[in-house]
Amino acid sequence: MMKTPLADKNILLGVTGSIAAYKAADLASKLSQAGAVVDVILTEAALEFITRLTFQSVTGRRAYVDADLWGPEGHIQHIRLAKEADLLVIAPATANSIAKLANGVADNLLSLTALAADCPLLIVPAMDGGMFSHPATQTNLNTLRQRGALIIGPAEGHLASGLAGPGRMVEPAELLGQIRWKLAQGGPLTGRKVIVTAGGTQEPIDPVRFIANRSSGKQGFALAQAALDLGAEVTLVAAPTPLPTPFGAKRVVVETAEEMRAAVIAEIGQAAALLMAAAVADFRPAGPAKEKIKRKSGVPEVKLETTPDILAEVAELRSKGEFSGVVVGFAAESQELLENAQDKMHSRRLDLIVANDITAKDAGFAVDTNQVILLDAAGNHQELPLMSKAEVAGRILEQVLRLLK
Ligand code: CTP
Numbered sequence: 001m002m003k004t005p006l007a008d009k010n011i012l013l014g015v016t017g018s019i020a021a022y023k024a025a026d027l028a029s030k031l032s033q034a035g036a037v038v039d040v041i042l043t044e045a046a047l048e049f050i051t052r053l054t055f056q057s058v059t060g061r062r063a064y065v066d067a068d069l070w071g072p073e074g075h076i077q078h079i080r081l082a083k084e085a086d087l088l089v090i091a092p093a094t095a096n097s098i099a100k101l102a103n104g105v106a107d108n109l110l111s112l113t114a115l116a117a118d119c120p121l122l123i124v125p126a127m128d129g130g131m132f133s134h135p136a137t138q139t140n141l142n143t144l145r146q147r148g149a150l151i152i153g154p155a156e157g158h159l160a161s162g163l164a165g166p167g168r169m170v171e172p173a174e175l176l177g178q179i180r181w182k183l184a185q186g187g188p189l190t191g192r193k194v195i196v197t198a199g200g201t202q203e204p205i206d207p208v209r210f211i212a213n214r215s216s217g218k219q220g221f222a223l224a225q226a227a228l229d230l231g232a233e234v235t236l237v238a239a240p241t242p243l244p245t246p247f248g249a250k251r252v253v254v255e256t257a258e259e260m261r262a263a264v265i266a267e268i269g270q271a272a273a274l275l276m277a278a279a280v281a282d283f284r285p286a287g288p289a290k291e292k293i294k295r296k297s298g299v300p301e302v303k304l305e306t307t308p309d310i311l312a313e314v315a316e317l318r319s320k321g322e323f324s325g326v327v328v329g330f331a332a333e334s335q336e337l338l339e340n341a342q343d344k345m346h347s348r349r350l351d352l353i354v355a356n357d358i359t360a361k362d363a364g365f366a367v368d369t370n371q372v373i374l375l376d377a378a379g380n381h382q383e384l385p386l387m388s389k390a391e392v393a394g395r396i397l398e399q400v401l402r403l404l405k
Contacts, residue, residue: 011037013041017043017046023092038059064077090124101149153170154166154167184248200212205289217241225249237263273327276327286305
């Protein structure tokens with residue numbers, strides 16, 4: 001399994017008294033599945049909505065309640081939990097708990113532990129819209145923010161009161177992305193900008209038709225996530241794909257090779273690395289029709305012209321000394337894999353090329369796995385077995401880190 005920033009991290013999850021407590025069970029489950037060690041503290045009010053057994057069942061660990069504060073290990077419980085935590089997440093956080101945290105009130109196991117903790121704090125509010133917008137709550141949240149806490153949400157939508165508005169606890173899947181991002185801060189690419197291109201460009205024939213290719217964008221999006229996992233500041237230049245943006249990445253949406261070129265050139269300034277995973281069209285219709293081509297006008301002749309070669313332009317910027325980052329290219333080939341990949345690496349003056357044989361089973365377009373060979377300009381050659389695109393991305397980033405040194 002792929003190691004993410006969540007692996008082996010101690011996450012302390014505080015659950016307070018809101019109906020959104022059921023979502024906290026899902027969050028605890030997702031965090032555990034991602035390899036985190038999850039300790040849960042429930043308040044008295046949370047126990048009205050959900051049991052400690054629910055959390056123990058998904059984390060495989062003891063969940064704590066106020067009674068533990070007065071038990072045999074009571075005097076050290078909150079200190080131990082606080083000291084061991086890499087991150088304290090309070091989800092859902094009620095207006096009452098937020099008020100306690102802001103004011104340093106320590107009258108239950110969770111608030112005591114929060115006061116003893118010096119790890120990053122994430123607060124995920126859930127309450128009625130009116131309670132959220134009340135100046136008291138807003139002042140408390142501002143106090144916590146100024147102290148460095150990250151407040152996530154609340155989201156807008158249906159509330160338990162029957163009203164609609166801001167107050168809903170942010171969904172566990174989104175929280176997982178935010179927690180992953182938070183834990184990655186301080187990694188080896190912290191403060192470094194990485195540009196990733198992904199997906200297949202679309203070149204218009206007329207306003208409704210275009211020439212596309214089979215790229216799904218999966219490998220590129222996995223690279224963006226892998227760079228985020230190392231703490232990088234990531235710009236993801238993405239051709240059309242329904243894939244969700246990994247939390248923390250800045251997504252720049254483009255359609256054509258020309259738009260991708262412009263986006264890459266605009267972003268490249270201070271980048272430490274450019275990873276060109278996109279399947280950029282080599283040809284486009286010359287002078288696409290302004291109006292829809294009608295069937296009754298007969299079979300049209302679509303004349304093609306070449307698109308800008310983005311990596312060739314980047315090579316030029318490098319030779320002029322206007323860009324000094326690491327450049328990684330991709331070669332998807334159906335024949336003579338190594339020779340073609342090597343040619344591409346040399347002609348575009350790449351530091352590394354990722355070669356994959358698109359005819360191989362379970363590798364290449366649209367699937368979740370890939371089998372690639374990594375070749376670098378110094379002649380190193382690494383043949384990787386079939387693995388997930390996330391793992392491939394991790395291996396490519398390992399090489400980028402090496403090349404950056
Ligand atoms: N690429 C690019 N600009 C283009 C076409 C491709 O920057 N207009 C990049 C791709 O993102 C990839 C690398 O160049 O990282 C190789 O792309 P590929 O299409 O395989 O290479 P070509 O040299 O165009 O070769 P061919 O089509 O002959 O296989």
